Amino acid sequence: MDLSGKVAVVTGAGRGLGRAYAEALAAAGAAVVVNDVDAGAAAQVVEAITGDGGKAVDVIAPVGSTEAAERLVATAVKEFGRLDVMVTNAGVLRDRVLWKMSDEDFDAVIDVHLRGTFTCARAAAARMREQGTGGRLILISSPAGQRGNFGQTNYAAAKAGIVAMARTWAMELARANVTVNAVVPVAATEMTKTIPAFAPVIEEAERTGKPFPDWLRKDEGLGTVEDVAGLVVFLASDASAGVTGQAIGVGGDRLALWAHPKEKTVAFADGGWTAEAIAASWEAGVGAEPETYGIPAPKAPEGA
Numbered sequence: 086m087d088l089s090g091k092v093a094v095v096t097g098a099g100r101g102l103g104r105a106y107a108e109a110l111a112a113a114g115a116a117v118v119v120n121d122v123d124a125g126a127a128a129q130v131v132e133a134i135t136g137d138g139g140k141a142v143d144v145i146a147p148v149g150s151t152e153a154a155e156r157l158v159a160t161a162v163k164e165f166g167r168l169d170v171m172v173t174n175a176g177v178l179r180d181r182v183l184w185k186m187s188d189e190d191f192d193a194v195i196d197v198h199l200r201g202t203f204t205c206a207r208a209a210a211a212r213m214r215e216q217g218t219g220g221r222l223i224l225i226s227s228p229a230g231q232r233g234n235f236g237q238t239n240y241a242a243a244k245a246g247i248v249a250m251a252r253t254w255a256m257e258l259a260r261a262n263v264t265v266n267a268v269v270p271v272a273a274t275e276m277t278k279t280i281p282a283f284a285p286v287i288e289e290a291e292r293t294g295k296p297f298p299d300w301l302r303k304d305e306g307l308g309t310v311e312d313v314a315g316l317v318v319f320l321a322s323d324a325s326a327g328v329t330g331q332a333i334g335v336g337g338d339r340l341a342l343w344a345h346p347k348e349k350t351v352a353f354a355d356g357g358w359t360a361e362a363i364a365a366s367w368e369a370g371v372g373a374e375p376e377t378y379g380i381p382a383p384k385a386p387e388g389a
Contacts, residue, residue: 087113089115090114091116093170094120094161095119098119105313108134110170116165118144118157124145149197149204150204168209170220170221171220178194179239198244213258214261218262219263224248226244226248231244231248270334271283272309272336273309307336308338312335315335331343
């Protein structure tokens with residue numbers, strides 16, 4: 086993939102997945118605006134990119150506000166002349182079960198993940214439409230937003246909302262040749278370690294220094310942050326011009342297209358449905374095969 090001449094912004098790019106995205110985009114030839122709240126971490130990423138002959142600058146700011154989003158776009162234009170790719174990756178966690186989650190816990194996660202994606206995408210879309218040469222919005226979601234996850238009311242809600250925004254913006258920006266897709270990554274990061282389904286496996290790999298086993302990379306789709314970055318580079322490239330409005334999962338050796346919500350089973354009753362009629366028909370009718378929910382815990386096959 087050759088991204089020479091393209092300019093990208095990556096939010097939350099100081100470490101983990103965000104850093105992997107920024108470095109992969111730069112390695113493919115893009116100039117990158119590295120955003121993070123940690124000045125030292127952002128500076129290290131810029132140094133790594135420029136040390137390898139790439140182009141990068143940092144912007145230290147928490148995403149969420151309109152001012153921060155516009156500053157990111159303005160920096161891209163000032164330093165590199167344009168904006169072609171916006172990767173909305175920044176995030177925080179405030180995990181609590183519902184009855185223990187405070188307003189502050191909820192608002193902090195929604196502000197960074199959901200509002201931050203909205204404000205950054207809005208500022209980027211305005212610039213891309215003004216340039217008239219198309220662009221790419223790459224929104225980072227999560228399996229928690231697709232399946233739900235224990236203790237993550239705020240995070241799951243935000244990540245589900247991000248996929249909904251991707252579908253909506255894909256329609257709104259189609260005439261401007263701006264594609265919008267959601268990436269659903271699974272990788273070993275400090276944030277992933279807080280998810281009960283993956284924490285023990287990641288900690289074991291870190292303790293032993295061994296690579297993830299084949300079953301985990303394939304069956305669970307869990308690998309390194311570098312395993313995820315290729316999808317972001319593809320979606321930033323001209324090769325993905327026909328891909329928009331999709332939620333695409335990637336991790337380890339696994340690449341997947343997530344289904345959009347749709348009616349699974351439908352039943353009809355002349356004159357409409359009473360509560361009694363629904364109760365009488367539920368188990369043998371539309372409720373015969375209820376949907377599953379939650380992220381299943383990784384389970385090694387026997388003998389692995």
